[in-house]
Each structure stands twice: as C-alpha cells, then as structure tokens.
Amino acid sequence: MDTARVREEFQELYGAAPDGVWAAPGRVNLIGEHTDYNDGFALPLALPHRAVAAVSRRSDGVVRVHSADIPQGVYQLGVADLLPRSENPGADNGGWAAYPVGVVWALRAAGHPVTGADIHLRSTVPTGAGLSSSAALEVVTALALNDLYELGLSATELAVVAQRAENDFAGVPCGVMDQTASACCVEGHALHLDARDMAQRQVPFDLAAHGLQLLVVDTRVKHELGDGAYAERRTGCEAAAAALGVPALRDVPYEELPAALERLAAAGQSETIRRYTHHVVTENHRVEQVIALLDADDVRAIGPLLNAGHASLRDDFEVSCAELDLVAETATAAGALGARMTGGGFGGSAIVLVEVDAADAVAKSVTEAFAAAGYTAPRVFPAIASRGAHRVA
Numbered sequence: 001m002d003t004a005r006v007r008e009e010f011q012e013l014y015g016a017a018p019d020g021v022w023a024a025p026g027r028v029n030l031i032g033e034h035t036d037y038n039d040g041f042a043l044p045l046a047l048p049h050r051a052v053a054a055v056s057r058r059s060d061g062v063v064r065v066h067s068a069d070i071p072q073g074v075y076q077l078g079v080a081d082l083l084p085r086s087e088n089p090g091a092d093n094g095g096w097a098a099y100p101v102g103v104v105w106a107l108r109a110a111g112h113p114v115t116g117a118d119i120h121l122r123s124t125v126p127t128g129a130g131l132s133s134s135a136a137l138e139v140v141t142a143l144a145l146n147d148l149y150e151l152g153l154s155a156t157e158l159a160v161v162a163q164r165a166e167n168d169f170a171g172v173p174c175g176v177m178d179q180t181a182s183a184c185c186v187e188g189h190a191l192h193l194d195a196r197d198m199a200q201r202q203v204p205f206d207l208a209a210h211g212l213q214l215l216v217v218d219t220r221v222k223h224e225l226g227d228g229a230y231a232e233r234r235t236g237c238e239a240a241a242a243a244l245g246v247p248a249l250r251d252v253p254y255e256e257l258p259a260a261l262e263r264l265a266a267a268g269q270s271e272t273i274r275r276y277t278h279h280v281v282t283e284n285h286r287v288e289q290v291i292a293l294l295d296a297d298d299v300r301a302i303g304p305l306l307n308a309g310h311a312s313l314r315d316d317f318e319v320s321c322a323e324l325d326l327v328a329e330t331a332t333a334a335g336a337l338g339a340r341m342t343g344g345g346f347g348g349s350a351i352v353l354v355e356v357d358a359a360d361a362v363a364k365s366v367t368e369a370f371a372a373a374g375y376t377a378p379r380v381f382p383a384i385a386s387r388g389a390h391r392v393a
Helices: 003-014 095-109 133-148 155-169 177-184 229-244 254-266 271-295 299-315 322-333 356-373
Strands: 020-029 044-057 062-067 075-078 116-123 189-194 199-204 212-218 338-342 349-355 379-382
Touching (some): 003 020, 003 044, 003 116, 020 133, 020 177, 044 177, 062 095, 075 095, 095 116, 095 133, 095 155, 116 133, 133 177, 155 177, 177 189, 189 271, 212 322, 229 254, 229 271, 271 299, 299 322, 299 338, 299 349, 322 338, 322 349, 322 356, 349 356, 356 379
Parallel strands (some): 062 116
Antiparallel strands (some): 020 044, 044 189, 062 075, 189 199, 212 349, 212 379, 338 349
C-alpha cells in the first residue's frame, strides 16, 4: 500500500500533516481454532494485507476517525463519552469505528492519558473474510497511540488492549489470538501462542524452501462474529470447564478426553457441550503435533492435521458452512496436502497447503467447483508469513 497516499489523504481530511503512519496486518491461523478463549494454543501467521493508519494526537478530548474504505464522513465524539457496551446496551458504538475508537476507550480505562486523536485508515485486509480485519484496525490504532503518547506498552500488552476493545466496546467475545498475531508476528515465521500466559515462540515457516505454498481461499461468505453464535460456543466451553472442575478446557489432557466426556454426560451436559469439548481438546493436541512436525522440518506431514482440524470444526464445533466444506473437499481431491477453514467460521476463508507446482491447478478446481455449485467466485491468493505491526513513517 502507498503510505504516502494515506498521509496525503489525512492532510486533505484534517488540514494538517499526521504525526506519523503505522501499519498492522491481518492474519491466517494455521491451526488452533476456538482455542484461545479456552486458554489454549494457536499457530497464526501475519498476512501481507494490512491496515494503515495516519494519526495525530489531540489535547482537547476529541477523537475523530475516518476510513478511506467506508463511504461515510468522519466519526467524531469526545473521549469522555466513550462507554463500553455493558454501560450502553444495544449501542453499535459507531459500527466499524468501534474497533479503533474502542482502543481509545480501552487505553483510557486502563489509566493511560490518551486525550484524543485524529485517525485516518486505509486497509487491504478483506472484511468479513475471517482474516482479522477488525484486529488489524485495533492493533494499528493501539500502536500509534502507544507511540504518540509514549505509553511504553509492549506489543503483547497492546494486543491485550486491542482484545479488550473488541470484547467490551465492540461487543465481540473473541479470544486474544487475532490481536496477538497482528501485533507480534515476525516475517517468515508462524507464532506459537499460549493464550493463558501469552507465552510466544516464533516458529520458522518457510514454505517456499520446501516447494510448498499456503493458499487462502476467501469464500466471500461474510461472517459476523457478534451475532450470538460465537458467544454461544464460548459460553458452552465455559460451562464444560465448570462441570469438569477445571479453569478452562485447556486443562483437560488429551489422554483423559474420553473420561472427561463421560463425566460431562454423567453431569447432564448436552451432546453439544460434549462435542465442543471434544473439539477444543483435540485441537490443542493438533497444535502440539503441528509444532513438533515443523520443528522436525517435516512440513508436508501437517496436511492430514489440517484436514482433521476442518472435520472437527465442521462436525464438533459446527462453525463451517457449505462453501468452506466445498473448498476443503475439492482441494484435497485435486491433490492438496491438506485444507481447512480458518478463523471464527460461519463463512470467511479456508487455507490450502499445496505443492507449488500444483497450486494453480488446485485453485482452478476450487473456482470451478464454486461455479458448478452456483456460488460467488472465491478469491484465492498465497499466504506469505509477514511482519507484525510497525511504524512506517
């Protein structure tokens, strides 16, 4: 993206040059879905697609936000008027603007002296595609304000602030994986995240050196994580953990899963709750297996684990959809090493691990399958492990 253009747009909009320009990426998750809010493990990587923000600080208690991607004017209000959803039930808090504005609220709620900002945004992260477009907006805003107000927060601390903005201000009960990926990923690596203590390890992820490519297939089925289905699954997982007497489902060892499922049945927990438990425990185990294979430089062997992850998300967690299933089925039939939905689900994107030489043929097979099914043509592009949030100007 031309960051000079974003700077020029800011000046045209607000009448002065910005104090700086920052960028934060979207992400795909290689494995570890719906595990972060269960204190579990995930393995995301940042995309080259990113949100760019030109920002200036203000001292008059006003925050103004504008996006070049949204056909509307500047969203403006006073920082003292910012209220989380719990104090303002039913409020949309500005629609898309809730993500950057929520960061201002979250920083102030944590005691940081943020007295306002002028913000202009432009993003290449597809919205509604399960690639963390909202997290990119939150993280780029958090990083800019951290720099401008000299708050001294680490990238991990900024991710936690951004998650609070999405949870409490925007009203989406997500875990912390998306924001952490956007804030903390390193180019050429996937991020092994422990969501309980925020421990992180950068895992080398150079697919090209192995003759491989990871494709992202955006089904163009828009997902909305704030519509209740996501919250229902999180609540179900919390109920399962409570019934098992553990802090979170992360604390159920994989080897003890059958016994845990029997205990849930004996406690009167529904089959749905038991299936949620089965997914989370097995998905955490799949993350550990993928990490071991990457450490052993056996990248091709992760393909079956991607397939197993998709089956679990489809059958146990029930967050897939017909289009995502079609991607997984068609890609593997066309020779992909593995494929699965990525992100929260209910639409969005899938990832496909392929040999470089087979990438075009697999992408063509998926596109043709969508046409035959009468679906909107998908958008297919390679996932390149990219840099996390940073100042660009």
